[in-house]
Amino acid sequence: MNLQALKYFDEVNRCGSFRRAADKLNVAASAISRQIQNLEYDLGAQLFERSVRGVRLTEAGELLAIRVRGIFNSISQVKSDIDDLNDLQRGHVRVASVEGVANTIFAENCARFFVRFPLVQVAIEILDAQQVVEALLSETADIGITFGISDRPELNIVKRRPGHLAAVVPRDHPLSCEDHVTLKQIAKFPSILPSTGFGIRRLIEDESDRAGVQLKIAFESNSLELIRRMIETTGLLGILPHSKALDRSPSVNFKALPITEIDKSGYMTELCVKRTRILAPPVKMLLGSLEEDF
The missing domain is CATH 3.40.190.290 (D-Maltodextrin-Binding Protein; domain 2)
Known part of the structure; x- marks a missing residue:
């Protein structure tokens, strides 16, 4: 199994046709078909149901499609992280926070962070507590500030403080x-x-x-x-x-x-990240800055 074959598989899935995928990738349809056949042989399962109207995923194909998206997202993240390592002053950070904490935590902290890292772009989205958790788990946010969540194995609570x-x-x-x-x-x-x-x-x-x-x-x-x-x-x-x-x-x-x-009641405000997420350097920098003030 190789990345090129997975790339072809993903494009055929997106296009719904070997021919359209071949046109988009500028390769021969026979080359794509051969790679898909190799994948099916390696996995021991048919990945597409073929018809005159195109192709659609089998149940096995749907399982692979989910994994392939994760693989390509991870590769993209690694490329971004390597770029960031070349210049730690650059990058993007996405933060999801409950409203009650954002004004007090972010205003002064982000002002100081901008002075140190003016080329790092920070996007802050105000959500309710459950939406913050969902944003972390779906990886649409790098850092979350929420409160009152029960301990969840998927999350790493970096720091807690009493809420009032x-x-x-x-x-x-x-x-x-x-x-x-x-x-x-x-x-x-x-x-x-x-x-x-x-x-x-x-x-x-x-x-x-x-x-x-x-x-x-x-x-x-x-x-x-x-x-x-x-x-x-x-x-x-x-x-x-x-x-x-x-x-x-x-x-x-x-x-x-x-x-x-x-x-x-002892409810707490939590600064947290997804436990399995590999944090890019700019994310680590902002997380460390927030932890100091938390």
């Missing part, structure tokens, strides 16, 4: 005189919560169930920035990550109150 949620209230809210609040106290007032896609929403609901209370949800949103703005305009209580609650203009008159049950 706060009940954020205007200074004239009835709870503003408190130093901390319970979910039972929060349940007495209409509130603004992150939408159900957020891991912190699941945490809030789990702890509310344990406390035997039901929150009065007036609004919910998948934008933490919008929730913060709505607290300001409506005068209602909102629940936000503590870092997001404090990330505000000095003119906004909020007070962030720790929530007793959630502080006791």
